[in-house]
C-alpha cells in the first residue's frame with residue numbers, strides 16, 4: 001500500500017520565525033535554493049534523522065517552529081561542517097542548525113541528554129566525561145585527567161565565565177550565581 005503523503009498548510013506557519021533564526025546567526029538563510037548538496041554530505045541523513053540541514057532550513061522558511069522544537073534532530077548535528085564546504089550559496093547550513101539550537105534553548109526545548117551534557121561541560125569542562133576513567137587511564141600510562149579543560153583550572157574558569165554570560169544560567173541549567181557573571185576573561 002502506498003504511504004500517505006503528509007500535506008502541510010503553510011499558512012499555519014509561524015510568521016517571523018525565519019527572521020528570528022537569521023537574528024540568531026543564520027544571516028544567509030534566505031539565499032538557500034534547496035539544492036540539497038548539503039544533505040548529500042550530511043551524516044544526519046545517513047543516520048536516518050527526519051530533519052537534517054536542508055529540511056531544517058526548509059522548515060524554518062515556512063515557519064514550522066513547533067515541529068522543529070518537538071523533534072530532537074537538531075541535536076544530532078555532528079558539527080562536521082561538510083555542509084558549509086559544499087553549499088554553493090554560502091548559506092552555512094551548520095550555522096543555521098546552531099541558530100536553531102539557540103532558539104530551542106530559549107524555549108527550553110532541549111533533550112535530557114543535552115541538558116546533562118551542558119551541566120557536565122560546566123562542572124568538568126567536557127560534555128561527555130567519565131569521572132571513573134582516571135584509574136583506567138593511569139593503568140595504560142595516561143595522566144589521570146586528559147590534558148584539556150578537565151585538567152586546566154584556568155581554562156575551566158574561563159569556560160564557566162562564558163557559560164554564565166549565556167542564557168543557560170537564567171534557564172537554570174547551570175548555577176545562576178557563580179560570582180563570575182561580571183568578570184571578563186582577562187581579569188581571571
Ligand code: SF4
Pocket residue numbers: 031032033034035036037038039053054057086087088089090091092093
Ligand atoms: S543550504 Fe546550500 S547546499 Fe543546502 S540546500 Fe540550501 S543552497 Fe543547497
Ligand code: SF4
Pocket residue numbers: 038041042043044052053076077078079080081082083084093094097
Ligand atoms: S555540520 Fe551538521 S548539518 Fe552540517 S553536514 Fe555536519 S552533521 Fe550535517
